[in-house]
Every structure is written in C-alpha cells, then in structure tokens.
Amino acid sequence: VTVCPAQLPYSWNGNSYSGEGTYAITLSTPNGCDSVPILSLTVAPFVTSLTTMSVCESSLPFTWNGQSFSSAGSHTVNLITSAGCDSIATLQLSIEETDSVFTTIAICENALPFVWNGDPYTASGVYTKRFVDNNGCDSISILNLTVNPVDTSVTTITICRSALPYLWNGQTINDAGEYFSELTSNAGCDSVAMLHLLVNELSLTTQQISICNLQLPYTWNGRLLASAGNYSDTLVNAVGCDSIVRLTLTVSPEVTTQLTLSICNNELPYHWNGQNITTAGNYVANFLNQAGCDSIVRLSLTVNPLQNSITVLSVCRSDLPFVWNGLSINAAGNYTANLQTVHGCDSVARLTFMVTEASSSTLNATVCSADLPFLWNGRSLDSTGTYRDTLPNRAGCDSILSLNLVVNPTPGSVNVPPPLSYCQFDDASPLIASADSNTALLWYTSATSGVPSPNVPVPSTAEPGTYMFYVSATNQNCEGPRATITVTVNRKPDLGDDRSLAVCYGETGSLTGLFNTDGLNPVWTVAGAPISPAVVSIPGAYNLVVENSFGCTDSANVAFSINPQVVADAGPDADVETNIPYRLQGSGNGSFSWYPPNIINNPNIASPLVTVQSDATLILTVTDNLGCLDTDTVRLRVLNGPTFYVPxxxxxxxxxxxxxxxxxxxxxxxxxxxxxxxxxxxxxxxTSEIGKGWNGIYKGIRQNGGNYVWALKGVDRTGRERMMKGNVVLIR
Structure with missing residues (x-):
C-alpha cells in the first residue's frame, strides 16, 4: 500500500503504522485456523518546487497554475501529485516597470515646425510615443511642447513739455513723434514695440486784484496772503500739465480819525453823525473813501458832572467870625454859594455851620501800686491825689479835665509748698497756699493770662506727668505775682487683669512669666506668706505685689489649679477574626484618638470598629480640654473563626x-x-459569661491534678450554633 505523509499513522487490522515497511499479523479464521496477512507499506514523498519568472508591467495580471498575480514577490500554490499527495509550488515573480521619459520644450512661433522622434509638430501640446526596451517591455516618451508667439505692440503716451527728454526702451526722446524698438520677450522670442508720443505745452495766466485792508488775509488758490505784492502759483491745466498763474495784489489802507470832546452834564443829549449820545464813552462812525474802503472816525466823549457839594463844619466860638466862599459867618446855620468848576460847569455849594462851646470833665481812677507810675495826658503820677489839665476836645476847642486818682497797695508773693508727688490713680488732696491777711487767693492753669478761679484745685492723678498750678493774692482788685506749685504724677505699674493657671495632674506650675515685671520689684505671697514663683504645686490663690522706682505699686492674683487626672482605658486584649470588624471597648474622661487610624472606622470615639489582617497593637490617647493626656494599648490577636479556642x-x-x-x-x-x-x-x-473561667477550685477546695472533661455551647456572629467538647489537664 502507498500512502501520503499526511495519511500517517496508517491503520490496518486494528494496528497503527507510522513509517514505511513490511508488517505481518496472525489472525484466526472462523474455523479456528491461523491466518497471517502481510502489509507492504510505502510512503510517497512530499513534493515542493520553486519557479523564478520576470514579466513586463503591461502583462499584469500574470496567470500561473490557474491563479492570477499582480505584484512582485513570492507566491505559493497547493497542488496534488500523480500519487494523490499534496505538493507545494512556489513562484518567485519579478516585474519589469514601464519606462517613462518626460520632456518639456519651449520654442518661438517662427521656429515651427518642430521635429521630435521623426515627427513634425506645429502647435503647443502634450505628445506621446511608445518604444520597446531591451527587456521587450514598453517604453513611453512624453513631450510637453510650448510655442511662444512673436509680440508686436503699439503704445500711445501723452506727456507735458516739462517731462522731456523722455526715456523709452533705452532711447532718449526730445520731441513728439513715432518711435520703434526691437526687444526679446521673456520666452526669448522677438518683439517689436512702437511708441506714439504726444507733448502738451505749458500755459501762463496774469491776474491783477485790488482789495481793502479789512479784507486781509486774502485767499488765493488755497493760500492766505497777508499783504500787497506779486505772487505766483503753479497749477495743473485741463490736460494735466503745469499752468503758471501770476497775481499782482493791491491793498488800500484803512483811514482812521480820532476826536476828543469834553462837555457838561446839562448839555446832554449830544448829537454827532446822526447819533444821540446820553453818556460819556467812545463812539465810532464808518464812511467809504474814494477807493471804496472803510474810513473810521472815533469820538472820545467826556461828560463833566454838575458838582453840588454839602459841607458840615464845626468851629469854636473863639474862631468867629468865620469866612466861607466870600461869606462872613458869625452864627450857626445853613449857607449856600453858586460856583463854577474848572471845566466851566455850574457848581452849588451848601454849608451846615455849627459853633462848639468850651467843655470840662472829671475822671475817677483807681490803680494798684504795682502799676505805678500812672500815665495821664503825658504826665507820670505815682500817688493818690486830684490832678487837672487843659486839652482840645473833639471839636478842637479847649476842654478842662480833672483826675481823682486813688492808689491801692498790691499784695505780696503767695507762700506755696515744695513740689508734690503722687502715684497714678492715688487720691490727691486740695492744694495749699497762704498770703497776707485781708487778701484772697486766685488760681490759674498758666503762668500768664488765663481765667482766674477762687476754687482751690485738686490735682488729677489719672495720667502720669508733671503738672503746674499757679496762685496769686488779690486785694481791692490788685493782684500780686503768681507763685508756682509743681505736682508730679508717677506712673503706676500695670500688671493687668488677674490670671488663672491650670496644669495637668502630676505636674507643677510656674508663676514666672505670667506678668511683665521688668524694672519692678516683685513679691509673691500665698495666704500672706512669701513664696518662690518658680515652682508651685498646691492649688490656691497666689498674690503678686510689684513696686517701681517711684514707690508706686500694683497687685494681681493668680488662681492656680490642677486638672483632674486623665485616665485612658483601651479595653481588654482580644482575639479577633481576619477582616471581620471588631468593636473596641475604650473609655476615658476626655476626647479620644486611636492609632493607627487607617484601620479604624472612626478613630475619635471610645468604641469604634477595627478591621485587622494580622496581629496588631492599638494605642488609645485621651485628651482633656487643657491638653492633658493619657495613653493605653490593646493587643488584638488574629485567629481563624468563628470558633472557640480551648487550651x-x-x-x-x-x-x-x-x-x-x-x-x-x-x-x-x-x-x-x-x-x-x-x-x-x-x-x-x-458559666455562660464570655471571658470567665475555672480556677481549679471546687466548693472551696483545690482540685487534684489530672484529666477533666469540658463541654460548651454558643452562637457565632452568623447565628450558627456551635457545640464543642474535649479534655483538659490540670497540672499542680
């Protein structure tokens, strides 16, 4: 059997095989005979291939193994071999870019046609041509052609004659006409320029003007002219060229005539140039002279009054007869005379004439002997007696005066005590002074002048300082010299208000520094016994008396007290759970402060909640209103719970x-x-009381050592019932 690598392991008759080889197994047939099949296993190899190709950019996309590619790089395709196994084919593709050449050319219009790459061009534009490069790919050439025209311009300019010579394109022109110039444009092409030059001529105007002096200053072409003369100005005419204007200005003067006239009051009203004048003053009349300008006549008119005078005159009878304005007067009465003033005006004089008789008078005077000599009408008198003198009275007539002079004796000096001295706020006595008999005393507040008082003064001691009192003796309105009584009020020490001093329990107090005693002699006493103020420990009233260099004293009291003892109780040590709030059991007689505050919900109350994660010692500080304090600690041991821990x-x-x-x-x-x-x-x-335990005594008898059994039942913080039991060893 031939398999692909991806088909491994290969299963056969219940067995798995992972590589090539020959395999045999023994099987039993249904009739009980052995059967030995043999497997010959072949693994087909995994096939990979690499292909390298280069294509033109214009041939994209490129198709390979049924897939299209548009970019250069490495591309992979999965295939199936003839054996039916996977095969990976890799293409390394490179792309030849299309070359582009861009050319920009500018030519003049007279250089057309322009030949580029064998083709002629006759107008501006963008032209493209394709070629094949050495790799067999397209190559593009682009031409941006600009055709610049040949310029021909005609310019017409008008100038004034004063602007010649005129400079144009490097030529100097001195007169009107047509002119040509060949130039090269910014693009380098030929340009023909023609100038048509026009020249405007200068104009001249002359003016003659005559005005009166009162019309000055005269405004001409925006200028203010203050006097006659020749003036010129340059203006711009209708074609924009200079125009010269010349002015000859003539100014006719103003003629002024001054008249002065004096008349009497009874000649009013006075007629002058059609005016009715009723009072003195300055008047003006205007006329026109031959030049048509104003001629001014000014009149200064003086009006002299009719002088009517009244004279009141008194003469002594010995001066009769009296002559007045040619009249001889022998008796009192009213008289009139008609006169003429220096201005030739009428004047009426009236006289009220009185005749004064001779007089006599008597004067009584009383003086003090200290005021002698007594001066009277230029005479110096120094004793009692009657004196006479003849003097002119107010009317200038003889007056006989008599003086009855009485001289009273002036009292002597007053006897006064030596300088007096008081302490501030002391009770002062009335001042004492003595003088000769039959005299009275007068009191003053100043050495000279002032208002006297018969009342004996009592010095005021409210303010420290030196005060002067003055006293003199008087008799029959004659006053003797003033004597001085000096009173000195010395400043009293000022300890201020009574004080109080409180200290904490167990401490002593110091009275030093409670009062300012600089420069003073202080004496401290308690219950009349002298003490040292540095350290006091017994509550009570302490008295301070101070005396200054003047012998003045002041006193003050200090109420010394000892505050009640401050007691802080942080409560019993406790076993608590991790992160479960526990209420502390603090107490004390003051304000509370727990430390550290960051684990306590309110560190300023007696029994706050505390949450700990490990064993902790908390400090409780209790402070009273004077700042006295006491501290106590409580130790919290962290145990797992809720449960009971039994030794x-x-x-x-x-x-x-x-x-x-x-x-x-x-x-x-x-x-x-x-x-x-x-x-x-x-x-x-x-017991059912938490914290209470057995001390090993039963019915008053100490129990023997040995094993004992205990049992307990309680409810935890979650409400769950807890029951426990065990053994304990009592050791004697």
Missing part, C-alpha cells in the same frame, strides 16, 4: 500565668454554657 492544660498555681481555664471565643456573639466535669462525671464549674 489543653492549665496551671492554677497563683503565679499569674495560665491560672484560669477558659475558652477563647473568636467570632462568637453568645455563650450558652461552658461546663467542666471531673473524672467521676461531677460538674465542677459552669
């Missing part, structure tokens, strides 16, 4: 180690019973 032995010898036999609940919410029996089946201990 196998205990030693109730009173050493504090393993003295009590009790089950350790893990994940248990209730204990129904925990019982211990001796070997006689007698119940020696029973």
């Amino acid at each position: 196998s032995a205990f030693t109730p010898d009173g050493d504090g180690l393993n003295d009590v036999f009790r089950p350790t609940p893990v994940g248990i919410q209730k204990l129904d019973y925990f019982r211990v029996y001796n070997r006689y089946g007698e119940l020696v201990f029973e």
